[in-house]
Every structure is written in structure tokens, then in C-alpha cells.
Amino acid sequence: MEETEHRLLRRTWFPLARIEDIGESTVTAANILGTELVVHRAGGRITVADGHCPHRGMALRLGTVRDGCLECPYHGWLFEPGTGRCVEIPSLPAGTRPSGISLRTYPVKEAYGHVWSCLEDDPYLPFPELLGYGEEGWSYAYGNPTELACGMRQITENLRDMAHFPFVHTGTMGPHVRREVSPYEIKRDRWDMEWALETELGGTALGGHEALANRQTLTYRLTLPMAAYVRTSFPDGAGRFIAQFATPVNAEGTRIRHFWIVGIDRKVSTGPHAVSLEEMWEYERQIFEEDFPIVENQVPAESPLDVHSQVHTRADKYAIVFRRLYRELLDEFAAAGEPPSS
Incomplete structure (x- = not known):
């Protein structure tokens, strides 16, 4: 680092x-x-x-x-x-x-x-705001923290990578997840990013609950450096919320402690699908545990900020923007003349 x-x-x-x-x-x-x-x-x-x-x-x-x-x-x-x-x-x-x-x-x-x-008394960035968190009619549960051998940016990018769904998450999402990632545009507001994508899970996720396992829209948001979250909108108007945070636990930035949140609104827990918060928590736990061996076996252990050191496709647009934005943040911080911490 x-x-x-x-x-x-x-x-x-x-x-x-x-x-x-x-x-x-x-x-x-x-x-x-x-x-x-x-x-x-x-x-x-x-x-x-x-x-x-x-x-x-x-x-x-x-x-x-x-x-x-x-x-x-x-x-x-x-x-x-x-x-x-x-x-x-x-x-x-x-x-x-x-x-x-x-x-x-x-x-x-x-x-x-x-x-x-925060290790210093004067944080440089504002406390991250999770838009939509705590709205009326929603309930939340909190995942078990896990220490992982990967970088903070590595796992932050993974949460927003839809292209890996059909290969990493066949155990939880099923074998019929749509492979192609549609083009998308990213909105930026200072150190925040947002974009939306539709996907099709093929009807087998969550035990085949039709309204939750087929077409859905995922709205991704990220507040630098690592507060990433996604709100899923289902065809019947039901909603799911997933947030992920990563805390670097060594000075090199190659080990992190992973934290996560799952939330559902009333329409998910009632009606024809009737998936409880406990069931959704277990489903998301399994998804994250499918991700862990992936992020721990990438080289380098942290996502490089040089966008030219790895190959990208249009599905990776979020990663290119994220890396460039992160570098811009570091450059601004350095230009501010912040003295080294004692």
C-alpha cells in the first residue's frame, strides 16, 4: 500500500x-x-x-x-x-x-x-450514507464478520461484478442465470457512484420463488473507499437491500475484515413468496461464502489502480470508473498537503 x-x-x-x-x-x-x-x-x-x-x-x-x-x-x-x-x-x-x-x-x-x-480524530471523508437504509416497512439483519486474505478494493469490486453470477453462484442462484451483461451508464457525484442493471436468474434461486428468482433490477451504489450496496427491485415491486463494508486489518492492505447487511421490505416477507428475513440472511450468507475463495485467489491481492495492467470488457465499466475515481481521491488528498500521521 x-x-x-x-x-x-x-x-x-x-x-x-x-x-x-x-x-x-x-x-x-x-x-x-x-x-x-x-x-x-x-x-x-x-x-x-x-x-x-x-x-x-x-x-x-x-x-x-x-x-x-x-x-x-x-x-x-x-x-x-x-x-x-x-x-x-x-x-x-x-x-x-x-x-x-x-x-x-x-x-x-x-x-x-x-x-x-477512525484512527485519527479528523476524518477526511464524510461518514458514508446508505441511501434508503432504514425506510419504513423494511427489516434488516447483519452478517457474521469474516477475515479474508484479499484487499479492500478487491472485494468491493466483486460485490458489483454481475458477470461472475453464472459461474461462481450456481449453487445459490442456479444454473440458468443470464450471462450477458447489458451496457450501463454510471452516475458520479463527487466520491459516490451509481448505476442500474437488469438480470435474469432463471427461476431457480431462493428455492424457485418465481417473483424473486427471475427478472430483477439491481441498483448499485458505492461511496469511496469501500461502502458498497445494492437495492434489488423485483417484478412485483418487492425489494431487497445488500450492503458490504471492508476494513483493512494489516498495514499492507492485503487482509480485510468483511461486514455485510441484508434487508427486505414487507412485500418479500408476505404475499406469494413469503421469504422471511432469516431465510434471506441464510441465502446471502451462502452467496458471500461462494465469493470468498474467489477474492482470496486473485493476483494481485488488491485491485490495481492502474487500469492498463488488466484486461477489461464493457461489463467491467464500473471497475474502470472506480479505480480512476479512487486514484483521483488519492491525488486530491496528496495535493491537500496532508502531513504524515505520527
Whole structure:
């Protein structure tokens, strides 16, 4: 990963964990770009903090929450939620107030069913907006996070690649998915991309539910660098929503943690098809798991920003635009004279 991109991603919001996985006494390990973090709920709030105690570098993922504070498992030091201020050192006399000792904490947002954070206090890009998320009549479920040996751009491009459906997803979508990808146009608004495509699944997907397994329109949206989502419109007006996020977990950008969301409206869960949110969650889980060995076995492990280093067809138009737009973002960031992070 080049230095400019590394500095940009340090100032980017990334998901760390599902909100539902953050308990009242447990500590969850997380990572952005090789910086180990912990996520915990204490004192009525979620805190993201450095992953190691400032005293002797103990891994705080092995700690717990006691008296509303994060407790180091080595010497029992207690750190206040939100601020990270050390409030108790058990080896000192009772009542001793530690001065000037803090565990570094990071910005926190709870959005789209996940806890998000940023390694710097001044994010360069706005927090990603998922258009249509949370509309009345929709219900959502959140996928199991998975660590993968691939780059952030690699898996982001994969979500929007319709040409691979008939070859990678025969187990979930069936053997009759339309192969040809129609021409399409991409709308760009600053660092957002949008386009729509029709496809035909051939009637066998989702157990052959006719209204969900044949013709459908997919409207793709992407907010750089990696917030990708798609809204599917079925012939009867029913809708499905899929979102995917990727958090780089090593400094080289060759490993990511994958997060996803599935949503359905009332028409999907009622009427002749009557597919429940749980059934749709399981269906999408299987689709993503079909993708994982693909993205982990591409060379290079991250999509190149040089559009001339790989061959493209008209079906890959989104990838060409995405790579060029990403390079434009990096160039703008570099031109702004952003100093290297300390």
C-alpha cells in the first residue's frame, strides 16, 4: 500500500464489529491497518480504545469490564469509558488518584448495525450514507464478520461484478442465470457512484420463488473507499437491500475484515413468496461464502489502480470508473498537503 493511501485510510471511518456482539462485560478485539483496538460497552456507552495497556503492554482483548470501566487482566488497572482515563491502580493505596495516565481512545459511531471508528480524530471523508437504509416497512439483519486474505478494493469490486453470477453462484442462484451483461451508464457525484442493471436468474434461486428468482433490477451504489450496496427491485415491486463494508486489518492492505447487511421490505416477507428475513440472511450468507475463495485467489491481492495492467470488457465499466475515481481521491488528498500521521 502506498503511503498516501495509508494516510488517507487512517482518516477513514471503518466498521469494527456488529453492535449486537458488544456485550456489557465482554471486550471485543478489532483492528484497522495493523493497529490493534478493543471495543467494549461500559457506563452506558461504547468505547473504542488502544488494544494494549499503557502500563506493560498487556493485550486488553483478554480483559473485562468492572465497575463500569475497562479492566486490564494483568494488574487490574481500570480505564474510564469514553476518555480512557486511568481511574484506579490496585497496587497503590486505596483512594490514590492516578494523574496523567490514559489509554488512547478513538472516535466512535454506531450506524447500520455496526460500531465504526477512525484512527485519527479528523476524518477526511464524510461518514458514508446508505441511501434508503432504514425506510419504513423494511427489516434488516447483519452478517457474521469474516477475515479474508484479499484487499479492500478487491472485494468491493466483486460485490458489483454481475458477470461472475453464472459461474461462481450456481449453487445459490442456479444454473440458468443470464450471462450477458447489458451496457450501463454510471452516475458520479463527487466520491459516490451509481448505476442500474437488469438480470435474469432463471427461476431457480431462493428455492424457485418465481417473483424473486427471475427478472430483477439491481441498483448499485458505492461511496469511496469501500461502502458498497445494492437495492434489488423485483417484478412485483418487492425489494431487497445488500450492503458490504471492508476494513483493512494489516498495514499492507492485503487482509480485510468483511461486514455485510441484508434487508427486505414487507412485500418479500408476505404475499406469494413469503421469504422471511432469516431465510434471506441464510441465502446471502451462502452467496458471500461462494465469493470468498474467489477474492482470496486473485493476483494481485488488491485491485490495481492502474487500469492498463488488466484486461477489461464493457461489463467491467464500473471497475474502470472506480479505480480512476479512487486514484483521483488519492491525488486530491496528496495535493491537500496532508502531513504524515505520527
